[in-house]
Amino acid sequence: MNGAQSLMQTLADAGVEVCFTNPGTTEIHLVAALEQVPAMRAVLCLFEGVASGAADGYARMAQKPAATLLHLGPGLANAAANLHNARRARSPMVNLVGDHPAYHQKNDPPLASDIAALAAPVSGWVDTAKSAKKLPSQGTAALRASLGPPGQAATLIIPSDCAWGESEPAVGPVQANKLAAVSAKAVETAAEMLSSGGPAALILGGSALLEPALHTAGQIAAKTGAALLARTFDARFSRGTGRPVVQRLPYFPEAAGKSLATYKKIVLVGIDAPPTPFFAYPDASVQLLPTGCEVTALAGCANDATAGLAALSEAVGAVDTKFFAPEPKRPQAPQGQLTPETIGAAIGALLPENAIVSDESVTSGGPAYALTTGAPPHDWLCLTGGAIGQGVPVATGAALACPDRKVLCLQGDGGAMYTLQALWTQARENLDITTVIFSNRQYAILRVELERLGFDHPGPRITDTMDLSRPCIDWVQIAGGMGVKAAQTDTAETFYQALSRAMAEPGPCLIEARI
Amino acid sequence: MNGAQSLMQTLADAGVEVCFTNPGTTEIHLVAALEQVPAMRAVLCLFEGVASGAADGYARMAQKPAATLLHLGPGLANAAANLHNARRARSPMVNLVGDHPAYHQKNDPPLASDIAALAAPVSGWVDTAKSAKKLPSQGTAALRASLGPPGQAATLIIPSDCAWGESEPAVGPVQANKLAAVSAKAVETAAEMLSSGGPAALILGGSALLEPALHTAGQIAAKTGAALLARTFDARFSRGTGRPVVQRLPYFPEAAGKSLATYKKIVLVGIDAPPTPFFAYPDASVQLLPTGCEVTALAGCANDATAGLAALSEAVGAVDTKFFAPEPKRPQAPQGQLTPETIGAAIGALLPENAIVSDESVTSGGPAYALTTGAPPHDWLCLTGGAIGQGVPVATGAALACPDRKVLCLQGDGGAMYTLQALWTQARENLDITTVIFSNRQYAILRVELERLGFDHPGPRITDTMDLSRPCIDWVQIAGGMGVKAAQTDTAETFYQALSRAMAEPGPCLIEARI
Known part of the structure; x- marks a missing residue:
């Protein structure tokens, strides 16, 4: 051997x-x-x-x-x-x-x-x-x-x-290191903070965003009046009807700071540090938490956040508390122009139970997230590190991990070009993935950033570096070239139809949404 | 500012x-x-x-x-x-x-x-x-x-x-460091070696493969009887009619070792070390030079190889020597099955003067190289570091550097998938590049390596990891999706026609050669 x-x-x-x-x-x-x-x-x-x-x-x-x-x-x-x-x-x-x-x-x-x-x-x-x-x-x-x-x-x-070279027989099973226990002191401090009055929030991350921890966090929030927050991007949000709603912080630092401004007390659960802006900007702070805000860590990444939350729940008397969770609510089938909003409505209307959403939609996916709050339970995977080209590969791996669940990939066109080869693997393995390409034919986030930075009338040499329309990328051909059937849509109605079909039929497909 | x-x-x-x-x-x-x-x-x-x-x-x-x-x-x-x-x-x-x-x-x-x-x-x-x-x-x-x-x-x-942040005005021109002079001692040693009889070779690399150094090396070889060799892959080979022929070492170490076996004396010019195998194999040597072979360095990478060769030429009395260079000779237009050989013949027949060839053809490009020896002067760029995905991008940059020269990219399908996004830039900048995809629908080099390693009857799980036929990649669709016009060919005649058209018309295009 x-x-x-x-x-x-x-x-x-x-x-x-x-x-x-x-x-x-x-x-x-x-x-x-x-x-x-x-x-x-x-x-x-x-x-x-x-x-x-x-x-x-x-x-x-x-x-x-x-x-x-x-x-x-x-x-x-x-x-x-x-x-x-x-x-x-x-x-x-x-x-x-x-x-x-x-x-x-x-x-x-x-x-x-x-x-x-x-x-x-x-x-x-x-x-x-x-x-x-x-x-x-x-x-x-x-x-x-x-x-x-x-x-x-x-x-x-x-x-x-x-x-x-010649070796020896295989070694046998691997014993994983245990999660570090959350200390009684950490539970006590968090419980005191949440019980002492004043606006408070739990900022959840990692395993605290998944069941059963999420459920417990919802009960704590309901009992103490604390808000449930998360960083803009985390690995996986378990959400939909019957699950506590966690508010993701907005992407831009001004808006994120505004969301956090009311809180005097923050408990971190499943993350090692408070949220930080994605980028720094001239003459702007890189601190998001309001001055004087008290912060305590119940559980870091290496801690048992689930057990920590259970202990905290007991300490604040939340064990039998009913938590707030969204009722089933789906948008109407959208009509008219194809926009991030009408795409979001179609997704909200059609997302199947237990779906997995791989989201690298950048500027275009906000409405889809908002309009799936009342959709059946599902998981939402985010672009954690900001390196574009994650969406289609992550969808591929998720589909292999969960062959019985529908995977929906929401992907901006710029990032899609980075790792488009993943479509071939999806075809080869016949994975149940629907890829929606938000085809706005630009690096739209950079146009937004330009404006924020005061370039109100950027010259043609600047805007040209953010423009994907020359030539226009034809995603139907690209997907077809790798064995994935695809459709181009440019109205809300055609998108809705294409998505209906994709949700009903197993196997890989791609929908180019020209917005 | x-x-x-x-x-x-x-x-x-x-x-x-x-x-x-x-x-x-x-x-x-x-x-x-x-x-x-x-x-x-x-x-x-x-x-x-x-x-x-x-x-x-x-x-x-x-x-x-x-x-x-x-x-x-x-x-x-x-x-x-x-x-x-x-x-x-x-x-x-x-x-x-x-x-x-x-x-x-x-x-x-x-x-x-x-x-x-x-x-x-x-x-x-x-x-x-x-x-x-x-x-x-x-x-x-x-x-x-x-x-x-x-x-x-x-x-x-x-x-x-x-x-x-606020800065100061631009700094002005940059003075490059000079190439290090080749020492009189190095010239003398090389001259003695070449003049002392016995089979000798110059191994050229870097700038020694370009004019005017190449010309001088050809004269030295003609005068002394030394062979002109090069590593299998180098950045750029200037070649074709009127230029000295340099023998690239074969890729596999047994063959390379055999090519070198006859030489007792080696002069390195423009490279820092003797050639080495691409990979190691069980029970095989990683030395290519024969035992007892004398090696001297005339010029390393940081040296002025051109001046060094000129001095050597003078020392061996080669200044006015006529060197051997191939006469114009083009293959006939090929017929029948589409194979690396018939593709090579078509390229040999049609390669225009001053063309630039970006070669990442791996197992398929050998005949094209051999059959362009008598083509008009051109440059041949190789996969220097073995990291696939070089061919199409390098062609893109070469076309921008030399807008008046036709660029031909010879690209294996496996490597083409790595950086296929380059086609979009070729379309956007309207670059004069013809990309030939050798579509054999496998990582053919790995099949060869398997055989070399004694896996005579590899199982399906092994061969499956080298197989690109499931699904089959349609390069015409992929290129079309990025704005590059493309044609699929599967006979020598259709390939010859497509290549003729591509050589006659400016702008980017792709020819999928199904072999």
Whole structure:
């Protein structure tokens, strides 16, 4: 049994079921090992940013890591932008990166580079395999590291002689580190803060946004009058009818600051720091919380937020409290012009129960979020790290994690171009994903930012760098070229029809929404 | 004048004419500055790997750097694979990467990451702007660093407050460091080696492969009987009728070793080390040169190889020697099945004078190279670093550098999927590029490697990870979706016709060659 076989068996035995891969010569033995390990499903991606984004989406929904298999430094580098997003989502994953054997690395062949250096900024854990014998136990260490808590990418660099060399049998299951308990003191402080009167808010993140923690947070909010808030972007919002409503902070700092201005007391649950603006602007503060606001942390990312909230609920007497949750309420089928609002209405009207929404809609998706508050229970996945090109890959991974749930990807056209290769994997694996492309033919967010920065009449050389209309991208052709059936829509009615059809039929499809 | 304006003016004054860009909010002031600096042409790329690959292609042909403008860590990471190729090509370029101001970086906003760490493995020089005032002089330092010699990527990280803050006027021209002179001793040693009898070879790289150095090398070879060799992949081969023929080493190490086996004496010109295999294999040597072979370096990458060859030519008395160069010879128009051979014949028959070939054809392009030996003078650009996804972007940059020359991109389908967004930029800028997609619907090189590694009957789970036929990629639709007209061909005749048309008509087009 060579190192590659033992490693793959070890990971599979420990419950890793999927490997998103784009291999090369240095990974051939690792690929070949998959033949002997049928419990590990290999999913081919035609660009590594698809693999890392899919592993992120998989982790957000499966709540466990997938593996990626990447080709030396360039493969890892191609994966890095979505690894950045995954880092912000605290998604566990194990990256296996092939490399030259040390005895050849010193010859500095064309593909040689400092993989560990490239991996460090986007991985919580990096190591290089020492020998074929040690490879399986180093795989175990990587898997364990990926689990955290909090979850993170663990990158194991595998010189190819460690893959092809003789090794030992697989290592067996991996014991994850436990979540750190929330201290009695933290519960007490939070309880006092919420019981002492004055406007208060819980800012939830990570696992606190998921059931059962979310349910408990809703009860605490109902009992104490505290608001339930979240950062603008988090990995996964469980929402819809029957679930507590969490208010996401607005994107722009002025608006976010205004939303927070009324609160004197903030309890952080499942996040390590208070919200911060996405960007800094000239002559503007980068603080969002009002001056004098008291902040306490009930649970950070590595803590057991669920148990912490349960203890807090008991402390404030919220255990049997009925919480506010939206009643079923769907918008009417929209008519007329195709706009973010009418698209949002169509989505609100049609989103099926248990859907997963992968949202990289940037400037166009606000109405869809607002108009699905009363839709059946569903999950909403956000662009956590701001690196565009996440939406379509994350949808791909989510669909693999949850084959019985409909996935809806809301994707701006600019970001869609970054990792459009994911459509091919969706076709290949026949994944149940509907991709809506908000085709506004510009980097609209930059036009907004220009205005905010006082460029009221930007010249043509400026606006040209934000313009995607020359030439116009035809998403129906692009999707068709990768085996995904697609439709172009330019009225609310045609969009509604196309979305109805897509929600009714399984399998991948794309709707280009020309807005 | 803010820092951004002064920086852009400084770079333009120093001769940087093109900026390949995909900006975001942190780069808005840098984009806005372009309005005031018309001498700098902004070329929008819909993915940063296109920007860095295009800057590489531009540098290889213009022999001077372009700038790139990238959005924080993820933008740099997306550019990194083609920066790796550019590093191996020793292409100069200046990467401008926006970042958060330090006072916001410490809040760890979503897009924050360690950009300098990500940049280091793919840049020869990295610095972070200290202030708006210092930004233009740091830009000068970056430009100077990029010029080397040898050329390299210089990455300047620009916290956005350095872009928007008040600065000083532009800095003025940049003095490049001179190439290091080749020592008299090095010339003498090489001359002795070549004159002492026994089979010898010059291994040329970098500038030694371009005129006028190539011409001189040809004379030396003719005079001394030495062979002219090169590594399998180099940045740019000037070749065709009237130019000395340089033998590129075969890709696989056994064949390369066999090619080198007869030589007892090797002179390196324009490269820093003898050739090395692309990959290591079990139980195989990673040395290519025969045991006991004497090696001397006439000129490394940072040396003046042109002057060094001139001095060597004088020392061996080759100054007036007539060198061997291929006579004009073109293949017949091919007929029958569409194969790499018939495609190569069509290219050999039709390649126009002064064409630039961007070659990422991997397993399919060998015949095209062989069959263009007698074509009119042209330049051939190779995949220097092995990171696939170079071909289409490099073609894009080469076409911008040389608007009067036809660019032919020979591209495997696997690599084409990596950076297909470059087609959009080709359409937008109406570049004179013909892209030939070798559509074999597999990672064919991996099938070859499997066989070499003894996997004679690879199982379906293995071969599935190398198979691009499920679904089949339709390149005509994909190109059409990005505004590039395209044709699918599956016989030698239809390919020849499509290529004839493409060579006769200016502007971007794509030919899918189903082999």
